[in-house]
Structure formats: structure tokens, C-alpha cells
Amino acid sequence: MIRPAAVVRETWSLYTPLERRNIAIYIAGIMMYKFGLEAFNGSVIALATNRYDELEKKTHTSITFQRVGILTGLNQAFQCVGSILIAPLIKRYPTKNVLACAVLIFGFMSSLLLILDAATGGKFRPSKHPHDDFSYYGDYNTDAMIPIFCISGVVYGMVELIRRVIPRDLVGGNVQKLRRMDSLVHIFYEISGTAGAFTTALALIPHFGNNFSFLITPIFFAAAAILWWFVNDGVERSAAPLVLESQPTYVKAVAGGFYLFFESCWTGGKIIFTHRKFVWLLPGYAVALYGHRYLENAIAPAIARRYMGNSAWAQIMVGGSNFGELLGALFVFMFTNLVNTPMPWLRIDAIALLIVWYLPYWHPPKNDVGQAWIVAATFLPISFGWAAGDVSLAAYIQASLTRIESQTSNVSALGAVMAFLYSFYIVTYAIASVCLGTYIDRVSDRNNDEVQSAIFNVAAVQFTVISVLVMTATFVPKGAFALNPKMLSEQPLDTDLEDEEFEYVPGVQVRSKQSHDSHEMVRAGGVTTPQADLLATKSNYELISSGEHLEMGLQFSTAMATGVMMKRATHRAAEQARRDRMKTAMVDLAEFLLDGEVTFGSGTTCFVVMRGEANDGEGDVKDGKKGEKGAPGEKRTVNKARLIEMALEKMKAQETEIETLRKELQDLKASPDQMDTTE
Known part of the structure; x- marks a missing residue:
């Protein structure tokens, strides 16, 4: 019963006073960032959904979910580009300074849509305005949102990469400190994400309209940048010359980064498909990640708009999903010694995916916000299993891949496998979101905005296939047939x-x-x-x-x-x-x-x-x-x-x-x- 308190005390005593100060400032900044991010992503997807529905009234052809699929798919693809572009910068300048500048740029990019809407006649949502009347939107081509959201994806990728780099600068190279800090940051990150999703759906969008509901995003991003600027990483850096003669040019470094990134993907594919103990990571990690993202970014908007008539309520569902992630990460943090491998968590995730089978047969009353909370409650266990599996699976990948060497001198095994898995997820999502979005639009056109038959295929059937793939993957490694395996592939990972x-x-x-x-x-x-x-x-x-x-x-x-x-x-x-x-x-x-x-x-x-x-x-x-x-x-x-x-x-x-x-x-x-x- 005293285990949670003991974990907190042990974690507190693990860090020096300076490290505690840095962690506190960093967590405060990351919560500001996540809150603004949820407002931005949720509002933009809801805005795109409504604007393309308005376009349908003029063209009599539905392209709503096809375009939303393109919007989200390209945004995630451009995140990879951003992570490559940022690498040369974090080699030359303090990481916390690069992070602060990157999030400021992200804030500026998020404000472009606000400026575009206001410049074309957009205004705040009037009080007591008809629910389906979007005449207060700005008059511009909705497809213009796609390049802006893509550019935002570049900066988003920069911030997300730096967010995974900076902990080492704050607490040094101690593995125990890094693990505890990563878990702690993830918990507060999801707390802020849950609050941001609910606030966006219940307060910001109803009050300002989803064309201006993300006006808090630049403010929160600026606050995060200011907080991060005061982080003292304690890393002594030698004074660099004014002209970086010993460093490659930025263009050359970026080009090399692209080349090595693709080489990493190729090497990672070879490692995965030539080792039994790694081949299961493709469905266990990449496919499961795709399913989780598709649930939040594609199914939730479709349910909110077509089932309930209010695209903003998708953020309520995302909030329930974020809360499930929070509980999953918190459970792993507190009770990490109960489960030694990722297999039990992945099996829970595979079973929980079948919960979506009720959606095709569900006909909720429209404009009833209580129905959105029901969906949020059903998304919670799905995300709980995924988050617990994701946290433990990431640790397994890092621990097992550091024990092998890749056959090329240019890339490491860990980096190559992670690059391949993430690239597989990006490509899969980019293709599937567009194709399945087009399918939902066609069914919606044929059935007068009724999409239950489409949800049967894109949710129930697709997630059943994903469930079978993930469940099957959990029995591939040696020793994985036990309910709670102590070891996989006869390889102990609990020693230094x-x-x-x-x-x-x-x-x-x-x-x-x-x-x-x-x-x-x-x-x-x-x-x-x-x-x-x-x-x-x-x-x-x-x-x-x-x-x-x-x-x-x-x-x-x-x-x-x-x-x-x-x-x-x-x-x-x-x-x-x-x-x-x-x-x-x-x-x-x-x-x-x-x-x-x-x-x-x-x-x-x-x-x-x-x-x-x-x-x-x-x-x-x-x-x-x-x-x-x-x-x-x-x-x-x-x-x-x-x-x-x-x-x-x-x-x-x-x-x-x-x-x-x-x-x-x-x-x-x-x-x-x-x-x-x-x-």
C-alpha cells in the first residue's frame, strides 16, 4: 500500500536540487506546450471538417474525410522532415535554446490560420448562433489549410524531436534518472493533454468558434518558450568560433541527415525481417501505433460530425483517449515490476481494440453532448492498453537492441529499427487515411450522411484485423506463450x-x-x-x-x-x-x-x-x-x-x-x- 509513496520519495531523492529545478521548469513548459497543441490540432481538424462540409453544399460532392486524411497524413509525414532539419542545430547550440526558438516558430505558424481567417472576413462565433451555420468563417479556399498545416508539421517535428533529446541535458547520463524523468514528464504531458482536449471541446470552440478557438495556442507556446529559456542545463560548452570552419554547412548536414535517415530505415528493415525476436515489432509497435492514431484522428471526427452533428465533440473523445494514456503510463510507472515484458500489455491492447464493434450498430441522438462522453469512456480502455504497451515496448526495444550490433558502420541497430518502424507507421497512415476517408465520403453521399456501414469497415473490421495481428505478434518470440512471460527469446534484460x-x-x-x-x-x-x-x-x-x-x-x-x-x-x-x-x-x-x-x-x-x-x-x-x-x-x-x-x-x-x-x-x-x- 505504501509503494506509490515510496516511488515518489525515491524519485525525489534521486535528483540534485538543480535537477529538480530544471525538471520543474521543463514540466511546466511541456504542459503549456501540450495544452496549446491540443487546442490547435483539435480546432484545425474540426474547422477543416466543417469547411469541407460547407463546400459539399455547393459542389454536391463530399470530400470531407478524404481531405481531413490528407491534412493529418501530410502533417505527420512533414514531422519526419522537421526532425531531420533540426538535427544540425542541436549539435551547434544549447538544446533548450533551440527548443524555445522552435516552439516560438510553431506558435507563429499556428497563428497564420488565425490571420488568414480574420483577413478574409472571419469573426468570433456569435452568441446563440445557429448550430450548423458557419457564415462567420473567413472566405478562403479551404485547401489552403493543407500547406499551412504541413509547414506546421515541420516545426511540430522539430519540437517533438528536441523534446526527446533535452532530458539528457537536464539530468545527465544516469539511466535511472532518465527513465524516471521520462515517465514523470509523460504523466504530466497527458494530464495537460486531457485538460486541453476537454477545454477545447467544451469552452473554446463553443465560445469562439473553431476558426478562432486556437487563439490561445500562440500564447501558450510563447509561455512554454519563456519557461524553457530559464532552464539551466549545466552543460559546459567550449566556445565555438564565429565562423564554424570545422562544421559542415547546414545544407550539407541536412542532406547527410536525409541520406542517413533512409539508410537507417533500410538497415532497420533488414534487422526486423531477419530476426525472429524482432519481426513481431512491426505489428506489435508500428501497426498498433497506426491504429491508435487512426482512432483519434479519423474515427473520432467522423463519429462526432456524422453521428452527433458537432465536429467539436471529437475533442471530448480525444480527451477520453488522453486520459486512458495517462492511466496507462501512470500504472506502468507505479507498478513496473509486476510485468516483465510488453506481451501482457499488448494482449490487453489487442482485446480492447474490439470495443469499437458497437459503433456500427449505434444510432445516438444528434446534438446530445452526453453521447460524446460515452464514446470517450469507451476510448479510455483502448488507450490505456496502448499506452501501457507503448511505454513498456519502448523500453524493451531500447534494452534489446543495445545488445546487438548492426552490420553497417553508419547506423546503430536501435536507431535503424526505430526509424523503420516509425516510417512504416507514417507511410501506412498517410495512405490509409486518404483511401479510407474517400470511402467514408462515398458512403456518406449515398446514405444521406449516414456512415454506419462505413464505420463497420474502417473501425470494426479494420481494428479486428489489427487486433489479430497484434495478438499473433505476442506469441512470436521464444518464451512468449506464458500469460506473463518473465523473459523473451531467452534474453535477460533486467541487468546492466x-x-x-x-x-x-x-x-x-x-x-x-x-x-x-x-x-x-x-x-x-x-x-x-x-x-x-x-x-x-x-x-x-x-x-x-x-x-x-x-x-x-x-x-x-x-x-x-x-x-x-x-x-x-x-x-x-x-x-x-x-x-x-x-x-x-x-x-x-x-x-x-x-x-x-x-x-x-x-x-x-x-x-x-x-x-x-x-x-x-x-x-x-x-x-x-x-x-x-x-x-x-x-x-x-x-x-x-x-x-x-x-x-x-x-x-x-x-x-x-x-x-x-x-x-x-x-x-x-x-x-x-x-x-x-x-x-
Whole structure:
């Protein structure tokens, strides 16, 4: 019963006072951003739906949901473009400054529709205005909304990418801190999203009309930018020259970003379709994500406009969906140890998708807002299962893919797979939303705005297919047939990588890439290499970010900074490099001290196969103790902590010996007549 309180206390104590301040400011800004975003997206979709319905009265041809599909599909496609364009900027400037500027630009883009409507005669919705009379709209070509919404998608993609990058700047590279912060931010993000959706549907659109209901968006975006400007990331940056001679031009960087993004997609596809333990991610992640977005962006507007006669009420349904996401994320945050794999959550999601089967047979009374709340309540469990599955599945993807290496030096496995999955979702949504929207329009024309038969296919049948695909995917990996699997593909993911990399495998020796003989001794008590000198000035993370990773022998692609949710791979690659360096040093140290073939096991165990003669060496050990000689080929064990102690003892002994020899040498130099000069 005290578990939630314990989680909160543990999370609070995990951060320093500066980090708490930064997190508080960042969360306040992200809530402002999300509130304004919900007002913008919901209002624009409702506005487009109403305007195209008005156009139908003149042309007698319905294109409403086809155009809404184009509007939302292109917006999401242009988000990918925005994420690529922003990558070179976050390499050169503080991330929080780029984020603040990007959200300001987003606010300006959102105001273009307000300016366009006002300039063409649009005004606020008059009080007691007839419900289906939209004469207060501005007089402009409705298709003009599409390019404006596309440009907004570019800036939207910029903000969304930076939003996934900045946590590392705020709390550093500690994985536990990052996970807790990501969960905490997601919870408050959905709280604001739920409030924004309900406020838009129940207050802003009825009062201002959906042509001006998003006038709060630029204000909230500006407030978010101001808040984020005061974040102190604590990252020391070297002063860059006025002219960035060492950096590629922006155009060149963007072109390279596009190339590497497509290479990532190609590599990710190969990884997914050639591994049993990854092939299920296509339906389990990408198809499930498509279903969730189609539910909010296509089915909700169709139900609101055709079933209930009020497009604004789609935001009530979206609000219920957002609240379900909030509960799903909160449940995973509080009770993360109850479920070890994403499979139970995905199965819940697959079953919950079947809830939409009531929609084709439902004939609610029009203009009754209570019916919208019923739909919102049914969307809640669907989004609960999806959000819980999405959070746990993202963690699974990150954990499992960091344990393999891609076959190309330009991209990492994690970034490549995420790029492929997200691109698959974007393409699927862009095509399906237009085609299915056209189908809904044709059914609406034939049946006098009755679309139940269309909802039967686009909702009930389509979501049943998605449900079957997702449910089937949960049985593909090895060990997934259990109700609550403890492990997938016989791969434990609940341990740190450094322990797994040293895991003992009989007959397989973990050898260092370089022996201790290859190190250059430059002074007493110290070892240095060019890589060590480089690490003394910059961390692995900074080397990757600045493009100097090849000097460290790191195989990492800058494409990870160009796609959605890719920047986290940068941190993981830096951590992997640190662990590899530690492993190499530990193996060198053990072989130097113990005179044997060394293999590190999990936990604190070190395995040694003696290679000297029976009476050779003075470092033979048994169970971590000196004094017992070992025969060649004999296996010994030593504790890793004991290994460090032995190294320290040897250094102290050598210091004492060196000091003794130095004194003897000084004595001999002081008394040359005592030196033995006989041959």
C-alpha cells in the first residue's frame, strides 16, 4: 500500500536540487506546450471538417474525410522532415535554446490560420448562433489549410524531436534518472493533454468558434518558450568560433541527415525481417501505433460530425483517449515490476481494440453532448492498453537492441529499427487515411450522411484485423506463450550491460583488444594513449555529438540525431564505449596480475585459466588468495573487488621497491669509491 509513496520519495531523492529545478521548469513548459497543441490540432481538424462540409453544399460532392486524411497524413509525414532539419542545430547550440526558438516558430505558424481567417472576413462565433451555420468563417479556399498545416508539421517535428533529446541535458547520463524523468514528464504531458482536449471541446470552440478557438495556442507556446529559456542545463560548452570552419554547412548536414535517415530505415528493415525476436515489432509497435492514431484522428471526427452533428465533440473523445494514456503510463510507472515484458500489455491492447464493434450498430441522438462522453469512456480502455504497451515496448526495444550490433558502420541497430518502424507507421497512415476517408465520403453521399456501414469497415473490421495481428505478434518470440512471460527469446534484460558483457560462457574466452604490453609507459605510475588523452578533454557523448567518434574507434551514425526518438541512442553508444573501455582495461589488468587466460563472469566472479609452469609466477591465486601455485590449464576464480585490491597492493609494493632502489642508487652515487669496479 505504501509503494506509490515510496516511488515518489525515491524519485525525489534521486535528483540534485538543480535537477529538480530544471525538471520543474521543463514540466511546466511541456504542459503549456501540450495544452496549446491540443487546442490547435483539435480546432484545425474540426474547422477543416466543417469547411469541407460547407463546400459539399455547393459542389454536391463530399470530400470531407478524404481531405481531413490528407491534412493529418501530410502533417505527420512533414514531422519526419522537421526532425531531420533540426538535427544540425542541436549539435551547434544549447538544446533548450533551440527548443524555445522552435516552439516560438510553431506558435507563429499556428497563428497564420488565425490571420488568414480574420483577413478574409472571419469573426468570433456569435452568441446563440445557429448550430450548423458557419457564415462567420473567413472566405478562403479551404485547401489552403493543407500547406499551412504541413509547414506546421515541420516545426511540430522539430519540437517533438528536441523534446526527446533535452532530458539528457537536464539530468545527465544516469539511466535511472532518465527513465524516471521520462515517465514523470509523460504523466504530466497527458494530464495537460486531457485538460486541453476537454477545454477545447467544451469552452473554446463553443465560445469562439473553431476558426478562432486556437487563439490561445500562440500564447501558450510563447509561455512554454519563456519557461524553457530559464532552464539551466549545466552543460559546459567550449566556445565555438564565429565562423564554424570545422562544421559542415547546414545544407550539407541536412542532406547527410536525409541520406542517413533512409539508410537507417533500410538497415532497420533488414534487422526486423531477419530476426525472429524482432519481426513481431512491426505489428506489435508500428501497426498498433497506426491504429491508435487512426482512432483519434479519423474515427473520432467522423463519429462526432456524422453521428452527433458537432465536429467539436471529437475533442471530448480525444480527451477520453488522453486520459486512458495517462492511466496507462501512470500504472506502468507505479507498478513496473509486476510485468516483465510488453506481451501482457499488448494482449490487453489487442482485446480492447474490439470495443469499437458497437459503433456500427449505434444510432445516438444528434446534438446530445452526453453521447460524446460515452464514446470517450469507451476510448479510455483502448488507450490505456496502448499506452501501457507503448511505454513498456519502448523500453524493451531500447534494452534489446543495445545488445546487438548492426552490420553497417553508419547506423546503430536501435536507431535503424526505430526509424523503420516509425516510417512504416507514417507511410501506412498517410495512405490509409486518404483511401479510407474517400470511402467514408462515398458512403456518406449515398446514405444521406449516414456512415454506419462505413464505420463497420474502417473501425470494426479494420481494428479486428489489427487486433489479430497484434495478438499473433505476442506469441512470436521464444518464451512468449506464458500469460506473463518473465523473459523473451531467452534474453535477460533486467541487468546492466556491463554484467552481461562479462558473462562467463564455457569454452569462450573474452580477450582484450590490446594487451597491457601495447600501452606506452610515459611516467612512473601512469599509462596514456591518444584515446586516453582525448577522453581527458571530452566525454564519449561529446565526441559522438561533435562527430569525433571515429578517433575513438566508435561505430556510430549521426543519423541517430535525425530521426524521431533517436538522440537517446547517442547516450547509449557513449555508455557502451565507456563499458568496452572498462572491460578492456580490466582484462588487461587481470592477465597482467594473474598470468592466465581471463574471463569475466556475471556478478563479481573472475575466471582464470593458468598458462604458466607449475612453479612459475607469484600471482597465482585460488579463490582470490595468494600463495598456492597452479598447474598450466588449471582453472581458478577470483573476486573482481579482490582483483582491484591486488592491483593496488602490487602498485604499493612496486613503489616501495622503486624507493628502495632509488635510495641504494643515491648511496652508490654519493660513495663512488665503494662501487665494485672489478670485472
